[in-house]
Amino acid sequence: MTFLSCICRVEYLEGNTRYKSQTVCPSGSPSFELTAGYVYTSPTETIELKAGVLQLKQCLQMCRENEDCKSVNFETGLCVLFSSSASQRPQSLSPSQFPVFTIYAEKVCIRGSGCIREWHYERVKGHYLMAEIKKIQTAADRQQCIDLCFEETDFLCRSVNYEAATGQCSLSDMDRHTVLDKKLFQADSNGTIDYLESNCVVDDARLCEFKTIKNKILKTVDAVYQDVKTEEECKKICLSANFRCHTYDMGDPANPVCRVSHYARASLTHIQDPYLKIADALTYELASCFNVTIECLSREMVARVKSTKMFNGKLYSKSKPNSCVTDVSNSMEFEIKMNYHELECDVRQEDGHFFSEIVIQHHDMIVTNQDLGLSVNCHYDLSNRSVSNGVSLEVDGRDIQHSESQLATVGSPNVTMHITDRKGADVIAAQVGDPLALRFQIADIDSPYEIFVRELVAMDGVDNSEILLIDSNGCPTDRTIMGPLFKVNNSGQVLHAPFDAFKFPTSEIVQFKALVTPCIPYCEPAKCEDTVNVPFEGRAESDSYGRRRRRRSIRQPRNITGQEDELVVVQQIHISDKFTFNPDEDKDVTLATSSANLAPIAGCANLISIAVVCGSFLIAQVTLLFVCAFVVNNRRSRKDELIERAPSVSSTASRLYSRQPFNISWS
Structure with missing residues (x-):
């Protein structure tokens, strides 16, 4: 009885002064360490069980204001306060993953981090992140280890690995959300390493893209807002939250509410079955955010990009994708320089304005709906002495059209390939990111054959670039571009391969070619495994209707039963964008999306008369060119001198396209 009535106090040592966490922290209000997927059990030391609590911050505030509270359990709608914690009773902390996962939070004191978030960091027991280690130090406990992260000044510390047995504290500028490879976050076989992730990182992000997870919502979220009516409102709540929000949803479609959370698939790999499956529900997960700044120099403009996630891809001039390009590999900061007076980057000029369009492309070869297009603009005002620098980001739409052409197939049975929507209807127009599909079908419904498809290739219609979509085993090479093949209506005569519309940056023509094999x-x-290209989903396995075979050239058909050959099917699609920059509009924030309709000029004229007139005109033009060349050279020298001394500079970036239109500006 004496033991149970004793109030145990967690003490914090700073210098020669020992503080008691239940009364006061040296830096002011105490903060919290979160542990997801664990529940603390101590019935005799339960202070309060509060139902109807829909926000984690409310639960934490209740504990913060109660001097006796040391820890809490939170599930959406339930908050439980305790007068003890897992630091005192580690055996009372156990996994809790069914039917919902619990968030356990323990009150801690942080040494002067300057962070004003509801909680400072999150702990994942028995795990570590295999990212680049920026610094290794020694700490007495995990609390001191995370303090070292908050106090780091040489780089932005996002996470630490703390090994209790040795006291080794490994600091990194990466975390689970910035790395691309899920394999980097692993369980520690000995269970002696803890992963600690900062919630105090503030990313200066302006352009944010969200991916959709269909038919799933999180079981536990950080906050629920009941008076939000639209998905766009919910998105704004997530982006403005006082924590690193990574997902939002509108809950059950039958009873819509706005739910936001700092968790995403990247931070839920250690929790079994964290989602509820609800038909037609959608979860929006943060893919990445970009902050773009423009620096206007005397002879060039420099577009600098910062990403919230490790980036692999390209940054290039939209009109010069081959000559004006920056290849980016595993970097969160990159840039492109565009000279005003060189042709490589096609920087256009009007009076004191220099402008061009750039594309942030995720894939190495093709343009997808994840990519961003920006119009960048520098304005030199030579008439006054004021100096200003600013960037304005604006969204505009895209019109991308395509037309399809039917092709011939070889052999019997007659197999066709069509471009359709996800329901199988032929499409005549699409834009990058539209949900499409390739449909392979035997024309004769009475045919005894079924088909499987492999070695599906998409090719650029201009420079013969190509990308393999379905490999020699009949499996997708990258599920973010094209999914597995499956039967339509359980018929082996009709196969369906879903994908989102894409194009090559150098061409408006995309050609598809595949091997189709009849079989009786x-x-x-094929059993297709994908552990690389579906981020943080674990090992995925699905059926795809292609037989496992060694790869061989599609120019070498082979018999299956000794009678039927493999068929080569080809399809072509025309995808064009109409983005144009309108120099007649306000240069600071404008972008026009409509393109001029140019009609050919036709007429009849006497060819000999035209030749005589043209000859006379050319002679006059040659004479004028010599005179103009002399004048232009003198004026250009003077103009470069003025730009070098330009007292007023403004810069602009306008967003061309994204999946969700929005306006963001700053100065």
């Missing part, structure tokens, strides 16, 4: 009586599907 049915085709055996």
Whole structure:
């Protein structure tokens, strides 16, 4: 009885002064360490059980204001306060993943981090992140280890690995959300390493893209808002939250509410089944954010990009994708320089304005709906002495059209390939990111054959670049571009391969070519595993209707039963964008999306008369060119001198396209 009535106090040592966490912290209000997927159990030391609490910050505030509270359990709608903690009773902390996962939070004191978030960091027991280690130090406990992260000044510390057995504290500028490879976050076989992730990182992000997770919502979220009516309102709440919000949803479609959370698939790999499956529900997960700044120099403009996630891809001039390009590999900061007077980057000029369009492309070869287009603009005002620098980001739409052409197939049975929507209807127009599909079908419904498809290739219609979509085993090479093949209406005569519309940056023509093999009586599907290109989903396995075979050239058909050959099918699609920059509009924030309709000029004229007139005109033009060349050279020298001394500079970036239109500006 004496033991149970004793109030145990967590003490914090700073210098020669020992503080008690239940009364006061040296830096002011105490903060919290979160541990997801664990529940603290201590019935005799339960202070209060509060139902109807819909926000984690409310639960934490209740504990913060109660001097006796040391820890809490939070589930959406339930907050439980305790007068003890897992630091005192580690055996009372156990996994809690069914039917919902619990968030356990323990009161801690942080040494002067300057962070004003509801909680400072999150702990994942028995895990570590295999990212680049920026600094290794020694700490007495995990609390001191995370303090070292908050106090780091040489780089932005996002996470630490703390090994209790040795006291080794490994600091990194990466975390689970910035790395691309889920394999970098692993369980420690000995269970002696803890992963600690800062919630105090503030990313200066302006352009944010969200991916959609269909038919799933999180079981536990940080906050629920009941008076939000639209998805766009919910998105704004997530982006303005006082924590690193990574997902939002509108809950059950039958009872819509706005739910936001700092968790995403990247931070839920250690929790089993963290989602509820609800038909037609959608979860929006933060993919990445970009902050773009423009620096206007005397002879060039420099576009600098900062990403919230490690980036692999390209940054290039939209009109000069081959000559004006920066290849980016595993970097969160990159830039492109565009000279005003060189042709490589096609920087256009009007009076004191220099402008061009750039593209942030995620994939190495093709343009997808994840990519961003920006119009960048520098304005030199030579008439006054004021100096200003600013960037304005603006969204505009895209019109991308395509037309399809039917092709011939080889052999029997007659197999066709069509470009359709996800329901199988032929499409005549699309834009990058539209949900499409390739449909392979035997024309004769009475045919005894079934089909499987492999070695599906998309090719650029200009420079013969190509990308392999379905490999020699019949499996997708990158599920973010094209998914596995599956039967339509359980018929082996019709196969469906979903993908989102894309194009090559150098061409408006995308050609598809594939091997189609007939088989009797049915085709055996391939078991396709994907552990690389579906981020943080674990090992995925699905059927795809292509048989496992060694890769060989599609120019070498092979018999299956000794009678039927493999068929080569080809399809072509025309995808064009109409983005144009209108120099007649306000240069600071404008971008026009409509393109001029140019009609050919036709007429009849006497060819001999035209030749005589043209000859006379050319002689006059040659004479004028010599005179103009002399004048232009003198004026250009003077203009360069003025730009070098330009007292007023403004810069602009306008967003061309994204999946969700929005306006953001700053100065």
